[in-house]
Amino acid sequence: LVLVVDFGAQYAQLIARRVREAKVYSEIVPHSMPIEEMLARQPKAIILSGGPQSVYAEGAPRVDSALFDSGVAAFGICYGFQAMAQTLGGDVRRTGLREFGRTPVTVSDAGKLLAGVPADLNVWMSHGDAVHAAPAGFAVLAASEGAPVAAFEDVDRRLAGVQWHPEVLHSQAGQAVLEHFLYDIAGCVGDWTTTNVVDEQVELIRQQVGDKQVLCALSGGVDSAVAAALVSRAIGDQLTCVYVDHGLQRTGESDQIEKDFVAVTGTRLEVVDAEDQFLGALAGVTDPEQKRKIVGREFIRTFEATARKLDAERHIEFLVQGTLYPDVVESGGGAGASNIKSHHNVGGLPDDLEFSLIEPLRTLFKDEVRELGVALGLPRSLVYRHPFPGPGLSIRIIGEVTRERLDILRAADLIARTELTAAGLDDEIWQFPIVLLADVRSVGVQGDGRTYGHPVVLRPVTSEDAMTADWARLPYEVLERISTRITNEVDEINRVTLDITSKPPGTIEWE
Numbered sequence: 001l002v003l004v005v006d007f008g009a010q011y012a013q014l015i016a017r018r019v020r021e022a023k024v025y026s027e028i029v030p031h032s033m034p035i036e037e038m039l040a041r042q043p044k045a046i047i048l049s050g051g052p053q054s055v056y057a058e059g060a061p062r063v064d065s066a067l068f069d070s071g072v073a074a075f076g077i078c079y080g081f082q083a084m085a086q087t088l089g090g091d092v093r094r095t096g097l098r099e100f101g102r103t104p105v106t107v108s109d110a111g112k113l114l115a116g117v118p119a120d121l122n123v124w125m126s127h128g129d130a131v132h133a134a135p136a137g138f139a140v141l142a143a144s145e146g147a148p149v150a151a152f153e154d155v156d157r158r159l160a161g162v163q164w165h166p167e168v169l170h171s172q173a174g175q176a177v178l179e180h181f182l183y184d185i186a187g188c189v190g191d192w193t194t195t196n197v198v199d200e201q202v203e204l205i206r207q208q209v210g211d212k213q214v215l216c217a218l219s220g221g222v223d224s225a226v227a228a229a230l231v232s233r234a235i236g237d238q239l240t241c242v243y244v245d246h247g248l249q250r251t252g253e254s255d256q257i258e259k260d261f262v263a264v265t266g267t268r269l270e271v272v273d274a275e276d277q278f279l280g281a282l283a284g285v286t287d288p289e290q291k292r293k294i295v296g297r298e299f300i301r302t303f304e305a306t307a308r309k310l311d312a313e314r315h316i317e318f319l320v321q322g323t324l325y326p327d328v329v330e331s332g333g334g335a336g337a338s339n340i341k342s343h344h345n346v347g348g349l350p351d352d353l354e355f356s357l358i359e360p361l362r363t364l365f366k367d368e369v370r371e372l373g374v375a376l377g378l379p380r381s382l383v384y385r386h387p388f389p390g391p392g393l394s395i396r397i398i399g400e401v402t403r404e405r406l407d408i409l410r411a412a413d414l415i416a417r418t419e420l421t422a423a424g425l426d427d428e429i430w431q432f433p434i435v436l437l438a439d440v441r442s443v444g445v446q447g448d449g450r451t452y453g454h455p456v457v458l459r460p461v462t463s464e465d466a467m468t469a470d471w472a473r474l475p476y477e478v479l480e481r482i483s484t485r486i487t488n489e490v491d492e493i494n495r496v497t498l499d500i501t502s503k504p505p506g507t508i509e510w511e
């Protein structure tokens, strides 16, 4: 175990991921955690992350010197590097020369930390203060214009640090530097893999559940499917999955659950056909937020009713949730509490149905969840599928949602997705919504006659995390095939348009 101490910037998660990429398990802890508590977890090493503050600013988080006396290996990054220097008696000052972004660094003495990396490195920096003199016992390894001491190490005490951010991709040899620290200075062994995770979680789930019954809501998304597959591997038919078919799915999506999930895992699946209920509740509604609220509300109602029914048949004590590590870290959780008793509404369930939670993915990042899914035998088509919003196609019909409009959109959507896959572009595109402008009509001509149909909008985007996105430059030939096929094959559509707006200012979805 490696602990990454979070000093309050966005970097801690990235560092934890990079450590795991080096096949060493890591977790994030807040800087407010007392050092004794960190040491009690018996980490092989502790990494101090970057942070937004200056080490000598009032109220800036400090590092307890007990950490460096404990004998546990430690690595400081940016703020963590300066904090280490300051605590151990080095000289940290404002340089007058701030460095942001790509910065050249000259390696004077590679030591263990920078062994084999180029003598002239381009790295990602973000600092106003700098270390001017390393603490006693440290060898200075590198310098930049604004950072007289840009890297140091004390191999005997197993301490090291760098001023730059080795965890970001723009830093040359970043992963190599991290691995030198982990393997060559801290003595970690890179043997953590997703297969270990499966074995470990299966064991944990068996212990937690015993012979009790477990329920899981499948959304059709990756997280719930992988969580359920893991639990299914652990306890087999003590697990029941519920899939609420709200009628707002794309063509084939509900079948995919049967084909890709049930067939592979053998899980008992309860499919609830709630199309009439959802469409009834959505009738006459055009406001996007209203649609979202209604779908959310109806989902909880349906799931609740099903949970009650199943609970009457076999008393259910546990509920599986596909919570991921970023959610845990962001809600201030962190230190691996995996059995939270939920006395209050879990996902909106009523108080008198009381479940304990099983969250087998709560220590994993999204890419690790995907690897786990593959390791569990789930097909790539499920594990690497594009994100699809919970409210489904209801927020891709601009205007009222009706069964007829859903059918039109489904037909157009299927054509677009099929052509994207045929062109081999699925992995390059983050998401490819098709939007039906149901209240707009335009004049066209087809065959010998005038048409008065609806437009659809193609919205292919690239993105890394959906927070920002760019419109995807799909090849003209692919766009042409999609356009021709949609107007030929879907009667009600006589115009196909392309959305070339990035996010911001647009969003990915139209509603």
Ligand code: XMP
Binding pocket: 292, 387, 388, 389, 390, 391, 431, 466, 503, 506, 507, 508, 509, 510, 511
């Ligand atoms: P926007 O449109 O805000 O979407 O750029 C960002 C990402 O979130 C998805 N999305 C939703 N997912 N419920 C969901 O589960 C929603 O109400 C919802 N709205 C948007 C969207 O598909 C994209 O991946």
